[in-house]
Amino acid sequence: MNNKSVHQYLMTKPYASVSQPFGPEVDVYKVKDKMFATLSLSKMKAKTEPDEHWWLNLKCDPDEAQALRDIFDAVIPGYHMNKRLWNTVILDGSIPKGEIERMIDNSFLLVVQKMSKSEQRSIMLHLDSDRE
Incomplete structure (x- = not known):
């Protein structure tokens, strides 16, 4: 997946919105004002030349977060985030679309689970109607 397809997928989530509260270089995706993802272009320098990849931060269960880091080289502890609860997925083409x-x-659902029961019901109704 590239940044455009990731953006499109993120925006299919019920009540998803995108803003740039940290500046124009970081898109922040929220569900009902609660962040579930960020997307930004990283310009990490390799030894010989610049390496530019989009970085996707996602909330994650702590045990799963570590397992994903062990499985995929392109999954690292959340950049500028709580490293126990967030992963950064480097969109370098090495992770299958379905896995991303x-x-x-999972990130979306983890955030929704922390909301009030009425907000959860509203969101889940939208999810169910989208699947039909």
Whole structure:
């Protein structure tokens, strides 16, 4: 997945919005004002030349976060985030699309689970109607 397809997928989530509270270089994705992802272009310097990849921060269960880091070289502790609860997914083409979508879905649901029961019901109704 590239940054455009990731953005499109993030925006399919019920009540998803995007803003740039940290400046124009970081897109912040929220569900009902609660952050579930960020997307930004990283300009990390390699030894010989610059390496530019989009970085996707996603909330994650702590045990799963570590497991994903062990499985995928392109998953690292959350950059500028709580490293126990967030992962950074480097969009370098090495992780299958379905796996990135699954990680996005999990991040979204983890955030929704912390909301009030009425907000959860509203969001889940939208999810269910989208699946039909």
